[in-house]
Amino acid sequence: MMKYANFPGCSANTTGKSFTISTNYVAKKIGCEFVDIPDWNCCGTSAAALTSPELAVALPARSLAIAEQKLPGLDVVAACAGCYKSLRTSLVYARKSAENLEQVRELIDMPYEATTDVISLLEAFSAPEAREAIAAKVVKKLRCLKVACYYGCAMVRPVEVCDFDDPEDPQSMDELMALIGAEPVDWAFKTECCGAAQQMAVPKEARPMIERIFQNAWANGADCIVTSCPLCMLNLDMREAEINKARIAAGKEPFDIPCYYFTELIGLAFGGQASELGIDIHFHPAEQLLQKRAQDAIELEKAEAAARAEEERRQAELAERIARKKAEKAAKEAAAAKEGADVGKEDAR
Amino acid sequence: MSRIGVFLCYCGSNIAGTVDVEAVAEMARTLPGVVYVETNKYTCSDPGQEGVKNAIIEKGIDRVVVGPCSPRMHEPTWRKLLADTPVNPYMLEVANLREQCSWVHKDKAIATEKAKDLVKMAVAKVARLSPLHSTEIPVHKKALVIGGGIAGMQTALDIADAGFKVTIVERETSLGGKMVMLDKTFPTMDCSACICTPKMSEVGNHPNITVKSYSEVESVSGYIGNFEVTIREKAKYIDYTKCTGCGACETKCPSKVINEFEQGMSKRTAIYKMFPQAVPSKPVIDAEHCRMLQEGKCGVCAKVCPTGAINYQDEDKLTTETYGAIVFATGYKLIDWKPLYPEYGGGKYPDVITGLQFERLVNASGPTEGHILRPSDNKEPKSVVIIKCVGSRDPNKGKAYCSRACCMYSAKHAHQYLDKVPDGRCYVFYMDVRTPGKGYDEFYMNTVHDGAQYLRGRVSKIYKEGDKLICKGEDTLTSQQVTVAADMVVLETAMVPADGIDELAAKFTVGRDADGWLVEAHAKLRPVETNTAGIYLAGTAQGPKDIPDSVCQAGAAASKVIGLLNKDKLESNPQISRVNEALCQGDGACANICPYGAISIVEKQFRENSRKVTRPVAQVNPGLCQGCGACTVTCRAGAMDLMGYTNESIMREVDALCQW
Amino acid sequence: MPVVENNANAIPEDWEPKIIAFCCHWCTYTGADLAGLNRMNYPANVRVLRIPCSGRMNPQYVIEALNKGCDGVLVCGCHPGDCHYVTGNYYARRRMMIFKRLLEYEGLEPGRFQVKWISGAEAGKFRDTVMKAVEDVRALGPINLTREIPYFELPAMPDDDEEAFNAVPEEVFPEEVNA
Secondary structure, rough: OOOEEOOOOOOOOOHHHHHHHHHHHHHHHEEEEEOOOOOOOOOOHHHHHOOHHHHHHHHHHHHHHHHHHHHOOOOOOEEOHHHHHHHHHHHHHHHHHHHHHHHHHHHHOOOOOOOOEEEEEEHHHHOOOHHHHHHHOOOOOOOOOOOEEOOOOOOOOOOOOOOOOOOOOOOOHHHHOOOOOEOOOOOOOOOOOHHHHHHOHHHHHHHHHHHHHHHHHHHHOOOEEEOOOOOHHHHHHHHHHHHHHHHHHHHOOOOOOOOOEEEHHHHHHOOOHHHHHHHHHOOOHHHHHHHHHHHHHHHHHHHHHHHHHHHHHHHHHHHHHHHHHHHHHHHHHHHHHHHHHHHHHHHHO | OOOOEEEEEEOOOOOOOOOOOOHHHHHOOOOOEEEEEEOOOOOOOOOHHHHHHHHHHHHHHEEEEEEEEOOOHHHHHHHHHHHOHHHHHHHEEEOEEEEEEEEHOOHHHHHHHHHHHHHHHHHHHHHOOOOOOOEEOOOOOOEEEEOOOHHHHHHHHHHOOOOOEEEEEEOOOOOOHHHHOOOEEEEOEEEEHEEEEEEHHHHOOOEEEEEEEEEEEEEEEEEOOOEEEEEEEEOOOOOOOOOOOOOOHHOOOOOOOEEEOOOOOEEEEEEOOOOOOOOOOOOOOHHHOOHHHHOOOOOOHHHHHHOOEOOOOOEEEEEEEEEEEEEEEEEEEEOOOOOHHHHHHOOOOOEEEEHHHHHHHHOOOOOOOOOOOOOOOOOOOOOEEEEEEEEOOOOOOOOOOOOOOOHHHHHHHHHHHHHHOOOOOEEEEEEOOOOOOOOOHHHHHHHHHHHHHEOOOOOOEEEEOOOOEEEEEEEEOEEEEEEEOOOOOEEEOEEEEEEOOOHHHHHHOHHHHHOEEEEEOEEEOEOOOOOOOOOEEEEHHHHOOHHHHHHHHHHHHHHHHHHHHOEEEOOOOOOOOEEEOOOOOOHHHHHHHHOOEEEEEEEEEEEEEEEEEEEEEEEEEOOOOOOOOOHHHHOOOOOEEEEOHHHHHHHHHHHHHHEE | OOOOOOOOOOOOOOOOOOEEEEEOOOHHHHHHHHHOOOOOOOOEEEEEEHHHHHHOOOHHHHHHHHHOOOOOEEEEOOOHEEEEEEHHHHHHHHHHHHHHHHHOOOOOHHHHEEEOOOOOOOOOHHHHHHHHHHHHHHHHHOOOOOOOOOOOOOOOOOOOOOOHHHOOOOOOOOOOOOO
């Protein structure tokens, strides 16, 4: 039974709507239940830490304390990488020493034991039970779709806080994508920062951070980028048009790399429609590629079926030939044995 | 009843100024066992010493207390004095009346009281001492050098030139170590092979040196002057008495194996010489990759060998010899950076190479005949990034220490690259440039003038885009992020101790530091000795260093060995541990605690209750025991005691003190 | 009943504390000599007893000293990591720390038994340690044992096999050494 306390975060019903839609779709199919933490509050994200370190610890701790009381025994899942990191940072701080825990209690003025664990949605869906369920529900493998799995900067770093996967070359999303038949490509920017926090403040410096992520995915042959963070998604998906405009002006080829949440693709493999999963509300057109690759997959399967038939025919032919040879050999041996026996008889005589 | 003589010293006014020496003497006369008390102005002077000697003989004294300065100052003097008298030199106790009494107190009454106590204490102790005798340890006039790199070879040559026999054990198939892999040596840019290979042949041909190549130390026992070492000579499958080293076998061998000497950048055959100038200049068969030895089919080398030297039935040979001294010259290896630096590709990109691979790339006899061509596609790299301190000065990922030679050899690599690829660009990412050494900084500045672009900062990531390796880093001097698209990246990786040194050091009870380097007896004053007497260190076994430093240390280790081997006999320290066999349970707690491996558990026969019994007891090796006494406290049965500092004598000292 | 009872309230006027310092030959004893060379001053209440290494320090010596009326005991050795005999002071540290807790469990005031690491160069630290120890013990007053601390008597070495011990065993030194 997969049941989690859910920390929706501010993006769940706004910028990350399609993440929520597709997550719920997948969760329902695989029998995974998410219960929202009642009266949850903002995780504080990077802004709180800049204001005061205590605030950055206290804000997530309040939500975790509520989860601990109201949803005892359930791990907290955060879909957004930013929320995940904030919650974990607060949790790790509280667990570090008794003094820290006491300080957090005082800050939030609530009972709190820091017993509830915080995991990311990616981690929840990568659990063996979930993976088994996902594999069982796949009806339409996303073959021919080359995906660049983009984890972002907050999902696996810093390792003292977020340590469920390798910080340089994480694999959990790649494995999920392989599970639904897509082809994850090996690329270099899996955990690179997309510059989300600086896109408003210093766009001149921050835009190239997005561009190089597209660039590297493109260079490594990816069709699309798959993310697990609504902020990364927003950043990449929304600004791709702007970056392409600049590229065209500079005489460079524009990108055509749609971005998806990993849950959207899983939903698709479960047979969901793009509109059921929120794929139709992306900035960069996201449906065309999927249709094209679905077509490619059909072609590929046809070709494979033909090749299989050919192989079967060849195997049958071979088997027949071997059987014929065997029969001939047996006949020959029998003849020889008979002759030998005759000779023996003669010798005996 | 003991006859104790007490000799108190005024030390001019040094002691007498604050201690009423005569009052102390008066008290001493009342102590049990004291038969004679004398005071003297300067006991350590010639007439003073003469007086002590005469008194000993006249009064029939059998144990002596002196009350002068610290025993750290003159204890050897008093021992020497007693050696000329009937009194055993270890029947002596020194009361420290100067450094720890007269000099640190101002009140004469108090100081005198304390001096009395110190004398009481010394008298109590000396009454419980027993005579001890040094034994003479013979010295085998033969040295063993472990490791045949430049440090080992230099040590061996220096010892051999002084007229002593030396054996070099080298686990590879040839002498030469790491130095012979290098192309040029800084700062003079001598060809490394040109100065290393003559040393190798000198070693190979020296009448006093035996080279045991492809061999390792199997076991060791004994102590200074008498190390019994068993050496395993691995099966070479070639009879070196017949082999002429013609090399016909190598040209015909069908098995191709990754060439370790070329740092994996080319192939060698299964029957191989490490490199053309190898010493001994004869091949061995790599059994793991030989078709004949693995599958029983092939035998080509035996067919082509004109002298019939191939022997597929060869086996490892064990030989045991005794050596007087041992030198560790076991060297280093480069840290395995791949698991530590996934951000540099972790070995995914063939064009991210190590400094040692670069050395082979620029070497005229290397895999590319000295043309700098990158491994992936054999193209000449037009831009090269050199990253220093990969694994060094990086406590989070690698080692905290500086590997010392990398600043210089990275400057050398930059220089060599710019020399061979004049239209190339070279970028060096560094943390600091450390070039202390004769001609070193000039060399570095020349490289900068050659056009090498030094960027102060670390590279955070290397990734591939197209056929370029993109290096993202920071230039901390301009506070800017920099990105360099390189064709090839050279990582100047940290030096770490050679493989297997942990096991080897444990066999010899040589200490290792937290990073695994062998520990010298004293960082400043005994840099080439180890804590085990008779074992010395040379070269990078002790820590990262460059060739000149290794050679210096090799000479220093050799001079220590020569000094030792020059003696016919050593005198042992008799103040060592001793086993009361009647009490010993043979449980080995003492053997476990001994830092010198001086205690072993042996089966011994005893007559107990008029019956013969065989049971295990501890045995102290007087050649190894240094007299620390750690074992005495660990013995549950109280069967261990330390001569010169026996439990009994210390307890009586305590008692004497408590009477005050 | 605890072995030691504190009687700091009844300190006689002319009382001077007696303290034994067991000092390792290579570090602390050298440091104490250096204090002398530098003509430092420290109270004479401490008497130094030289041992080769703090690893030689048998807890029994401490018990003997306390039983015989010593008011305090100091054990000093080289800094951990600096032992002349490689590992002696590590063992000393472990033994003495456990032993100290045992004594304290039995009622001994912590100030009466101190373990310090003083190098051959730390003359000042030696002086300070001595002054501190004297001050601590002075504040505690004379030791007041309610009974003797029991201990296992260390057996004395038999004298008779002295010859055998000093003789060179045959298997250790082969005769044909340089042949």
